[in-house]
Amino acid sequence: MARKIGSHSEITGPRIREAALRLFARHGFAAVSMRQIAAEVGVQAGTLYLYTADKQALLFDLMQDHLTELLTATSQIETGGTPTARLIAFARFHIGYHLDRPDAVFIAYMELRNLSPENFATIEHLRRRYEDRLQAILQAGSDCGEFALPDARMAGFALIAMLTGVTGWYREGGRLSRVEVQTLYAEMALRAVGRRAPD
Amino acid sequence: MARKIGSHSEITGPRIREAALRLFARHGFAAVSMRQIAAEVGVQAGTLYLYTADKQALLFDLMQDHLTELLTATSQIETGGTPTARLIAFARFHIGYHLDRPDAVFIAYMELRNLSPENFATIEHLRRRYEDRLQAILQAGSDCGEFALPDARMAGFALIAMLTGVTGWYREGGRLSRVEVQTLYAEMALRAVGRRAPD
DNA sequence: GTCTATAGTACGATAGAC
DNA sequence: GTCTATCGTACTATAGAC
Structure with a gap:
């Protein structure tokens, strides 16, 4: 990965972010040095500061972009339908x-404590907006009697944790296909909220 | 927290471990320095090395002790009963x-990547033994038709993630009591595996 | 058992050459 | 736009005084 002197600003920026994302996820923000990131990209450490104010800003930008894109993508599946249909769609999408x-x-859930207080507040707000979309589905289902929920807010926390947990064990090419996992989890989610999956 | 020269080995050791546990959980293993731990205890940094070989051993011991105690405690609730009763007991206990x-x-789930390969293998084995106890309950319930589970292993992962997620939002003195949360989560767990809670 | 002091290394970030 | 070089600081771990 030897690199020559020259102008590469259009590709170096994204490459820095990709390397930081991978390294932060693998080893943790605090355990990764700017020198490691630079080495991964193939530039010197000082060069990174042309693309980020400091290490903290690099982390914040990665998390903010992830959550912003998540919210944008979620908007597309948020269209009407019954609470049951909406919950299935949300689970499969998530x-x-x-x-x-x-x-x-991984970074968005694990590196919250390495954010500055201001950055933490911003990220938490974005995450909250996402979780609220699930809460809204559960509340609607509870209100119309489609779901049997003693506590919609708690059920929301439980479902988010259950669904996100997939990233901890699922391996591409494993025993279960992605579609199977999506279907089975959506079914468990529906059962958990007191509604049998329509089949 | 000023401290004098003297012999305190019997209390300094536990105090170091308590401080390390708290600081690692709050800021992350890589972000906490030996100096911070020492300052929290009220000793100098060098003193820590009378009680631990190095920083890595400190983390490993905390995780190993936690999981060993978890397994010991779990053994007590693992006695017979129907799969339904056992799942309720497991959920409430967990x-x-x-x-x-x-x-x-928090540390046992978040700091796995900061363990050396050998230590990681040991810790993963302990965690696996714990998760297997839930898997055994689910498999038994599936075999005797008490639970409707397309995939007992996946359901185990889903339930563990759901139950553990409680630590992310529950606050003592909040809207829901601990017993209420235990009851509601056990109910959701039973529903998720296709069995209605007996009431 | 704890301290002070320090060796040896790595870090984040910046300055100035090219 | 990237490099080399470096400043100032902080780290883990150890050695030896008390």
Whole structure:
């Protein structure tokens, strides 16, 4: 990966972010040095500071972009339908989206404590907006009697944790296909909220 | 917290471990320095090495002790009964035990990547033994038709993630009591595996 | 058993050459 | 736009005084 002197700003920026995402996910933000990131990209450490104000900003940007894109993508599946249909769609979307971006998901859930207070507040707000979309589905289902929920808010936390947990064990090419996992988890989610999956 | 020269080996050791547990959970293993731990205890950094070979051993011992105690405690609730009763007991135990030890739980799930390969293998084996106890309950329930499970192994992963997620949002003195949370989660777990909670 | 002091290394970030 | 070089600081771990 020897590199020559020259102008590569259009590709170096994204490459820095990709390397940081991978390294932060693998070893943790605090355990990764700017020198490691630079080595992965093939530039010197000082060069990184042309593309980020400091290490903290690099982490924040990765998390903010991930959550912003997540919210944008979620908007597309948020259209009407019964609470049951919406919950199925949410579960399938959540699993598919998260399995496609294991590193970004891992960082967004694990590196919150390495954010500055201001950055933490921003990220938490974005995450809250995402979780609220599931809460809204559960509340609607509870209100119309389609779901049997003693506590919609708690059920939301439980479902998010259950669905996100897929990223901890699923391996591409394993015993279960992605579609099978999506189907089985959606079914468990429906059962957990007191609604049998329509089949 | 000023301290004088003298002999305190019997209390310094545990205090170091308590401080390390709290700091690792709060800021992450890689982000905490030996100096910080020493300052929290009220000794100098060099003193820590009378009680631990190095920083890595400190982390490993905390995780190993937590999981060993978890397995010991689990053995007590593993006695017979129907799969339904056993799953309820497991869910209630898991939540109660984890809510009592938020720092140890957090570290055991978050700092795996900061373990050396050998230490990682040991810890993973212990965790696997714990998860197998839930898998055994689910498999038994599936075999005798008490649970409707397309895939007992996947359901085990889903339930563990759901139950452990409680530590992420539950606050003592909040809207829901610990017993209420235990009851509601056990109910969701039973529903998720295709068995209605007996009531 | 704890301290002070320090060796040896690595870090984040910056300055200035090319 | 990237490099080399470096400043100032912090780290893990150890040695030896008390």
